[in-house]
Amino acid sequence: MSKMYRKRISFITTITTLSLLFFLLMLYLTFLAGCQGGQPTSAGEGILVIRGDAVEGEVCLTLDELKSMEDGLIEDDYFSVNSYGTKEYFHFKGIWIWHVLQEKTDLKDNASKVTFIAEDGYTVEYTLEEVKREDYIDEQNPATKYKMILAWEENGKEYDPDEGNPFQLVVGQKEPGDENKPYWVRNVKTIRID
Numbered sequence: 001m002s003k004m005y006r007k008r009i010s011f012i013t014t015i016t017t018l019s020l021l022f023f024l025l026m027l028y029l030t031f032l033a034g035c036q037g038g039q040p041t042s043a044g045e046g047i048l049v050i051r052g053d054a055v056e057g058e059v060c061l062t063l064d065e066l067k068s069m070e071d072g073l074i075e076d077d078y079f080s081v082n083s084y085g086t087k088e089y090f091h092f093k094g095i096w097i098w099h100v101l102q103e104k105t106d107l108k109d110n111a112s113k114v115t116f117i118a119e120d121g122y123t124v125e126y127t128l129e130e131v132k133r134e135d136y137i138d139e140q141n142p143a144t145k146y147k148m149i150l151a152w153e154e155n156g157k158e159y160d161p162d163e164g165n166p167f168q169l170v171v172g173q174k175e176p177g178d179e180n181k182p183y184w185v186r187n188v189k190t191i192r193i194d
């Protein structure tokens, strides 16, 4: 083998190795940039992560991004009953969750289960059909119909990001007598779709 030929081979090997390393680095950066592991990018900012076997990739949304999705915004008085039978109304500002999933995620055909996971580990599971429903009720007020929302403001006050991820799952009752308050997941961090 000529010296020149060997030099050429070694040059090609070096270039190939460098390209491969560069490709791996880009892959790594792309993955990092995707969601930063769900950690807020700066103090005082809320981030929602949407992932799961039935979602393409991983989607991260900031509070500002959610607020800018005007077509899905909802402001309403929601009725709640807790497990002690306490009945109460709360005024919420937030966004229809099904709207967010439609606009921001690429769902696979087999998507069926939606799990809301809070910072403290509290978890509530729904079917995708339940997330899509637009006819949750208030047993005391048959005229009202509710959607399932992710709220960032309660009774005129935004949630303090220092007290946890500033999102709360809020939903009406499935039927009269339904104790719906336990399903209001505070500090939602992740929505899993499987």
Ligand SMILES: Nc1nc2c(c(=O)[nH]1)N[C@H]1C(S)=C(S)[C@@H](COP(=O)(O)O)O[C@H]1N2
Binding pocket: 082, 083, 118, 119, 120, 122, 181, 182, 183, 184, 185, 186, 187
């Ligand atoms: N993140 C989180 N959300 C939660 C819970 C919880 O333990 N952690 N408890 C649930 C239950 S059982 C009830 S009755 C209501 C109570 O809400 P409150 O503490 O605001 O009255 O929150 C629900 N959401």
Ligand SMILES: [Mo]
Binding pocket: 082, 083, 182
């Ligand atoms: Mo509860």
